[in-house]
Amino acid sequence: MLLHLNQVDEDSSHAARFAILFYIMVSLTLCGGTVFGFAGLKTVLLDESVYAELCSDFNGDGATYTPCNAQMLRLDLMFTLASSLFSAYLLPAGLLLRSMGPRACFLLGFALVIIGSGLFVVANSRTFDVYIVAFVLIGTGNPLLYIAAFNFSKLYPSSSNLLLSIFIGCFGFSAIVFYLFDEVHFIYGLTSQQLFRAFVFLPASLALIGMFVLPKDVYHVMRQRKLSAASNAVAESDVADGASEKTPLLESNEQNGVAWDGNSTATTAVAAGDTNKAKNTSFIGVPLKDASLSRQLRSAPFFAQMAFFSWGMLHLNFYLGTIYDQLLLLDDTGGALADVMIDVFSLSYPFGCLASILPVGLLVRNCSVSTSLYTYCAVNLIFSSMALLPNLSAQWITIHMFILVRVAFFTVMSTYSANVFGFANLSTMFGAAGCVAGMVSLGSSGLNYVALTVQDDFTLVNGFMLAGAVLNFTFPYTVKVFWENKQH
Template sequence: MSLVRHVTSHEGIDRESETASLQLGRRRSHSISYDPTSSHGSGDLQPAEKLDSIGADQISQYTRVAQVVVGVISCMLASGITFGYAALKTILVDEKVYRDLCTKDELHEDVRICYLQDQKLNLMFVVASVTANVTALPIGALLDRYGPRVSGIIGSFLLSIGAVFVASAPQLPFDAYITGYFLLAFGGTFVFVPSFHLSNAFPKYQGLILALVTGAFDASAAVFLAFRLLYNGTRGRFGLRQFFLAYLAVPILFLACQVTFMPARSYETRAELSERMDQARDSAQDIHDSDDELEAGELRRVRSEREEERRQTLTDITDLLGTAKELREYRDKEEEKRAISGVWGAMHGQSAWQQMRSSWFILIALLTVITMLRMNFFISTIWSQYRAMLDSPSKADRVNAFFDVALPIGGVATVPFIGLLLDHLSTVTVLSILVSVSTAFGILGVIPALWAAYCNVILFVLYRPLYYSTMSDYAAKVFGFATFGRIYGTLIAVSGLCTLAQPGLQALVHDAFDESPVPVNLILAGLGLVVGLTLVIFVAFKAREMRAERSEPGVTDPLLQPNRKNSGSIDRMSTLREAQDEV
């Protein structure tokens, strides 16, 4: 699976400590960037390196609505289709893809899928999973420098080439199945990552738009489910070639939208809009050095026009961000979330290298590697696992079919509930829930019963989005938004590369455990439990330590201090509103 998929917030405030202690701090606002290449302390690119963003107030509301709709639909049809692999794999097996790798004995026995064929098919998914995670790094750099339109156009071409390769694979002189699937994963990430900035098209509804984008990614796993239903309904007449040629319509339409009305530059964040709001309040903006060259009458007219334009900008930005009351509520809500987490600001203000050497990073990285390996192993081998444990290909078919439906539904259905958990429970509590569910998943995964298989699938489709969202939430709260691109980028790259160990796990099942997945599942579950408990204990200890330091006499908790800059902006907005009401 891809870790890029879940981001709990698109921007936030970091606490940058004045000293090494947790006593006093100042806060800066940062927006999430997947670009890991920035070398500046703030984590921001130099103006010459980063493409200027555009204010949502400069684009009509109808255009922005259309952009969000197209962005969500594009994610639903392209961003994560490669993760619906379990549904596609059954078709690939029926179409006898890689059947030539089977031995004469296996062909004579007419086995449904042989070992080497299974390994090669699973390699398709492994390559796609690694690609989706690792490519977030170069895509993040490209997005910041060249904007979402360039990213979208590249994604369209990659998806098109990938679809053509898979459709024409039997006629091509190279392994076009793996190459095409790689390009589909690469193109999907090019579609997905730039979609996050669309949440800034409507800052007041940022959370809703992020939820829609994330849910669309999860729903995209149903694309191959729909294909499987068509394939079965037509008894194979609507096969791989027909589907992937028809799928070309998706990148072509996406490309047409990109070159017509989709944004060429990312939208400004709340912080950037707030800065422009402060500038628009400054009447000194109406006075230019060139005014000395104008006649008195012309000067009054020009300054009047400037004032009118400035006031209009102020009104437009105010409509985007909300009233003074809404801004206060937003600020208070964010402060409450940070206080509840118990670990917010633990390593804010430190360099990315210092953060990566800490136990905060090492433990979450180890847990993420193990979790990614377990989940990808389960997705690509679910049919083989339950065929062995239930000793029935027909029962394995039923479990696989149930999983194909449950995967996208579970991802979409859990989005609002995950947000509630992360907002209202401490980080220690959420991590404890994760470890508990992970352990239950491991136990159910070794019980050779049909009811346990169904329960395990349900637990998996609920656990998967919760883990990914929790990890991004943990990274933002503990490490901060200033270094988020490098920290989160490193996490997803390392965990993605470790997925390459999956063929080794499958070889272990085949050669050492006589096709039984139980020992490997127990080993992975045990490792997850040990590392997970270690992380929970460590975070609980650190959270208690942070509370103790903040409660020392004479120390003011930075979480309880108002954000002076933002408070001043809100108070000025309130005064302006009152003056407008009086007029």
């Protein structure tokens, strides 16, 4: 069975397709986006007095000091670098997937997660400070798994957008890993070194299984090879039967209603009665799916996506990295309520990502790309407005709205790339936009410095983010109008 899973495509049995999808979902759930569960890991590191030596009242006894801004900024820098490099590494990950296939992507991703986890086992901020390096390695391993998963969304062509949403939900759920670290640490007293020593066996086991079940080639290459083999078999059969040289080997794409890369065009979608797919492919007036990669990278829809992606990642990474800091500034109970809220958020985040799969998946499956984009923009605007409220009770709603916003953002962006540029170049186009977004989101460290050190308040920065949320509404409109005007 394992030997046949690495050749699964849309014509394979449901059991075979489900088996490979199950492996992908488990891999994403355990290792796909663990860095985004930083809130849970941060409380463990604070309890272990990591970087406490940066605080003036620290005397070597972790029980007698108060966490200071310098310590918070250093820990937040871990997340800023890891999350930014996660995005920046999406392009190399996409290129690696394109050139070497999903197996190489997964194995390299697991290897980086294993090395990063191993460094956490031996890290000490005062004698062997490799915390940032370790977390960054995990952060650069995660996107390799995330991008490679896109390759398998075509196993069920009619539900490819829904599968993308499921993958993103599993990716978000991987934050549960560091929540469990937090719970086990405070309940059973295990150190972060012990926790990472146990965790490292998970990616190692998944990598071993992946060597046998993952295909070597990307999906559309494997699919074309299979179709070519089928056409050759038909040709040989026709020759044996005395068929004319002019006899077509396969029905035309127009007759089949399917392009060679497995992507339906707007015309064939209408012919098949799939109006939703027609709306998606006609979003920018003239589809770019059949254009060359260089043409797609030079197109207006890509530059618009790049700007939209960059702002979204800057906002999301800034908020996720500073949730605890923001709650502490609003908490007048000495941090007790903020601790409770961050514990609840650390648990709600992974399960919220799973719960968001259904509404977000149905949105992108049944609505046009522009409708999906406008819906995301509306939800993000509400979230950004709520973040400005200087009320700790209101932030209960804000931190949970963030979960929906994050899942919707990644799903809508990947769906946009798939429908505008096609699945053949999905990983590269999504990765290219993500790469630029990663570099831009490095600016969240500066925003954090302004909020904690200069302002000692997050109102100014959150107001800045709200202004960006308003400007987000120009993205779907600008892309459509600019592209259609250029074509005509």
